Amino acid sequence: MLAPAASTSSPIDSVALRRALGTFVTGVTVITTRDADGTPRGMTANSFTSVSLDPPLLLVCVGKSAHSFAAFNSSPSFAVNLLHEGQTDVSNLFASKAANKFDTVSHDRIHTGSPVLTDCLSWFDCTVHRRVDAGDHVVLIGEVQAFGTSPSAPLGFCRGRYANVKDPLPPGWLASHGMIVGYLIEADGQLLLRSDGKGGWVLPSAKRRIADNELKLEGGDALTLVPDDTFLYSVFDVTDGDPGYLIYRARLAQDSASAALSAGLRFFPIDQLPYDAIPTREISAMLRRYARESASKRFGIYMDSNDGGRLAMVGAAQPWAPNSQS
Ligand SMILES: Cc1cc2nc3c(=O)[nH]c(=O)nc-3n(C[C@H](O)[C@H](O)[C@H](O)COP(=O)(O)O)c2cc1C
Numbered sequence: 001m002l003a004p005a006a007s008t009s010s011p012i013d014s015v016a017l018r019r020a021l022g023t024f025v026t027g028v029t030v031i032t033t034r035d036a037d038g039t040p041r042g043m044t045a046n047s048f049t050s051v052s053l054d055p056p057l058l059l060v061c062v063g064k065s066a067h068s069f070a071a072f073n074s075s076p077s078f079a080v081n082l083l084h085e086g087q088t089d090v091s092n093l094f095a096s097k098a099a100n101k102f103d104t105v106s107h108d109r110i111h112t113g114s115p116v117l118t119d120c121l122s123w124f125d126c127t128v129h130r131r132v133d134a135g136d137h138v139v140l141i142g143e144v145q146a147f148g149t150s151p152s153a154p155l156g157f158c159r160g161r162y163a164n165v166k167d168p169l170p171p172g173w174l175a176s177h178g179m180i181v182g183y184l185i186e187a188d189g190q191l192l193l194r195s196d197g198k199g200g201w202v203l204p205s206a207k208r209r210i211a212d213n214e215l216k217l218e219g220g221d222a223l224t225l226v227p228d229d230t231f232l233y234s235v236f237d238v239t240d241g242d243p244g245y246l247i248y249r250a251r252l253a254q255d256s257a258s259a260a261l262s263a264g265l266r267f268f269p270i271d272q273l274p275y276d277a278i279p280t281r282e283i284s285a286m287l288r289r290y291a292r293e294s295a296s297k298r299f300g301i302y303m304d305s306n307d308g309g310r311l312a313m314v315g316a317a318q319p320w321a322p323n324s325q326s
Pocket residue numbers: 028042043044045046047048061062063064065066067068069091094095096097098157
């Protein structure tokens with residue numbers, strides 16, 4: 001058995017305690033809020049825990065000595081942004097005392113107005129459910145109002161160091177789960193579709209995630225996308241037993257006219273998409289919604305239903321209605 005690091009005769013050594021607590025493997029989050037004048041505030045935090053599904057609650061612990069403590073302790077809302085494996089620089093920035101942490105990190109208002117990082121593993125936009133005073137920290141319990149997620153690999157943390165998670169997706173998950181990863185790729189008002197060889201048009205799909213802004217499509221084409229401009233758009237299952245779909249929207253780095261594409265790929269004006277030649281009803285419905293949203297430049301993220309369901313609007317602030325359809 002391990003020797004005790006403290007006993008009743010010797011008080012707790014906080015350095016040793018911290019070291020022991022640090023053996024617990026966690027992810028890394030950036031928690032964000034706004035102070036009274038609307039300035040975004042944020043810090044790196046790994047004290048994140050899910051608490052309840054009904055109602056949907058989570059918690060983070062905020063140190064009272066943090067510069068942003070006053071903002072977290074008074075704002076009616078906050079967001080938790082889980083970081084992916086490529087974001088150690090974001091974690092270091094938000095763990096610093098830098099004055100303008102948000103200047104170089106792209107963020108959005110989604111539901112509560114707390115900053116949601118455009119690029120992250122998953123995010124939860126919360127109203128404050130309760131604050132619990134706990135020693136040198138305050139436990140902030142949030143009720144999730146909107147959230148988003150991606151299949152990226154998480155950034156891990158253990159013993160004071162970042163750690164990569166080996167095999168972040170269960171072996172063969174994408175294949176066995178069968179999710180189809182499709183892309184809505186836009187270039188100057190046109191959308192890229194791929195011929196299915198039977199007179200129909202389908203979304204271009206890819207097996208691997210984007211690396212260095214290059215997307216390798218199934219079928220062989222490699223496209224260069226505008227950096228930091230790929231967003232999750234829709235996650236849904238279809239009713240007839242087809243595998244689920246994970247759909248991203250992205251922009252091509254060059255204009256559609258100069259893109260060198262193989263014969264099966266073609267750009268269509270977004271207001272003239274070939275809906276009747278789209279074999280999957282749900283994809284056709286999603287494309288109609290995409291065309292509508294593209295006209296107003298206000299995109300939603302749609303989870304878990306054929307054509308909408310729960311949604312969070314991304315873009316200019318807009319009231320969010322649970323279970324509303326566009
Ligand atoms: C991996 C990691 C996890 C952290 N977790 C927490 C945490 O859960 N709560 C906390 O108050 N500080 C945490 N910190 C420390 C804060 O990020 C740090 O004190 C930061 O400077 C606070 O920013 P601010 O003073 O500008 O508010 C963590 C730091 C790192 C690197």
